[in-house]
Amino acid sequence: MTGKEAGIEGPHPRNLKEALDRQDLVFKDTFPGMLGVHVTEASAGHAVATLEVGPSVIHPGGYAHGGALAGFGDTTAAWATFPALGEGEAFTTIEFKANFITGVTSGRLRAEATTVHQGRRTMVLDVRITTDDDERRPVAMMLVTQAILQLGGAATATEQPPES
Secondary structure, three states, rough: OOOOOOOOOOOHHHHHHHHHHHHHHHHHHHHHHHHHEEEEEEOOEEEEEEEEEOOOOOOOOOOOHHHHHHHHHHHHHHHHHHHHHHOOOEEEEEEEEEOOOOOOOOOEEEEEEEEEEOOEEEEEEEEEEOOOOOOEEEEEEEEEEEEEEEEEOOOOOOOOOOOO
């Protein structure tokens, strides 16, 4: 069952607390849920999440997989984005860049996403992934760009203009 099937359409600015409290349902049967992402803070332009490095995250060599780290960072950026949206707006990631600094084989990771820019059509976030301990060793850095989409009257990419 997905979050939508459970009666939760997904996280929106108007239901942020509910989304945080029920993220197990929001993430159920989704990539962030499979990874084990847990969002601990979310507000307009800022979010913090954690991830345990375990079997769902490591590659065959035993280190955290770059794709898992990128998914973790992108998910954290999303939770900093949706609370910043206006009524009738949605978003999607259109680009990200990830720099991997060190390999990790175990432990808990922490991602913190912070808005660098928010305009009418895009939002750019800096995401820092570190170990979630007293040292907070850097693991990865990401720059995530979100497209801000206006829902409603605009034609979608799959719609064809009327024939003349």
